[in-house]
Amino acid sequence: MTTTTPMPARTTAARAGLTIAEASARTGLTPHTLRYYERDGLMLREVGRTASGHRVYTDADLAWVTMLTRLRATGMPIREMREYAALCRRGEGNEESRLGLLQAHRSRVLEQLAAVTDHLGAIDEKIGIYRGRLGRPA
Template sequence: MTLLHEGVSIAEAADATGVSTHTLRYYEREGLMLAPIDRASSSHRRYTETDIAWVRFLTRLRLTGMPIAGIRRYTELVRVGESTVPERRELLVAHRERVRAQLDEITASLRAIDHKIDIYDKEISLS
């Protein structure tokens, strides 16, 4: 999708980001957008390329389990500007460590599942 300079509708933004229109409104209500979403003269929301990219990043944070409070804090830091880069980095490094720990747990669980499947495959082949 090519975004025009005047932005896209909420339905188009939802399609471009893979989240629902409800989620987009929620992000806006919770103060998770970097800037207020522009409105057309009809008062309909108009999302820019920057808005779309931001929602995609927020979605990555949510998919990796970052709580809304953490996302809100990160968003506030981004709004403040360059002086918060070290704190933003620290927040993301801590989150990355939690994600890595989750991946380790999931990998161990996957190994256990694979092991059980191997046992069943052997039992089936002996039948």
Template sequence: MAEEDTGLTVAQMSVATGVTAHTLRYYERVGLVRPVARSSGNQRRYSAADVEWVRFLLRLRETGMPIARMREYAALREQGPATTEPRLRLLEAHQAGLREQIARLHAHETALVEKISTYRDDFAAIDASTERNNG
């Protein structure tokens, strides 16, 4: 087997990352994933570094980062170490937005806890009243 025939196929990469083959090709097409090495049969071959990068992209996506911002980050990454500071700033800005969202979600959860408690108290009062009246 030729050296370029090593690495994960699209199907193997899909299993390793949980990303469909269609999405992997899309990520490559829009510049989120750099062009992937090809086998002698012109099939994509993903490296361990590609697996880690796609997992990082998934994490960004799961935190709500828009594709456009992910593309910006990927483009900066492609430019190498000279772009470390702008990448850091981009991630810090995303983290700040994520922290604001988490704070809002905590506030919403607190409101739900209070409402649920109110309903449980109401049911307990109704049950107690029913027992007194039937007792």
């Protein structure tokens, strides 16, 4: 299990940003998912808060959420996403670990892509057969 250091606190007194609803609309994730990412240690740093305690997302937060979304969409397990976030939070000096984690994930994605491409070829072949039977051009 990976232990993480606490995320540095950020103040938002003089900083503008997006509400959770606006961040949700911008990222395509639900507010629940955004809160989950924060609660589960996936965010790069603590999401800022207004004086009343409402979340305020910066462009940097949204860029990080976009990266998380890409990792998740390509099948990276939450456990590995959490590990990657923890490495990034620790700062310089662990780039080799980050690289290894991403390269291993990339290899898995390429294997999945090859399998999907193979399956797509089989589907295209069947489509060609049915188009031929119906006298339609390929």
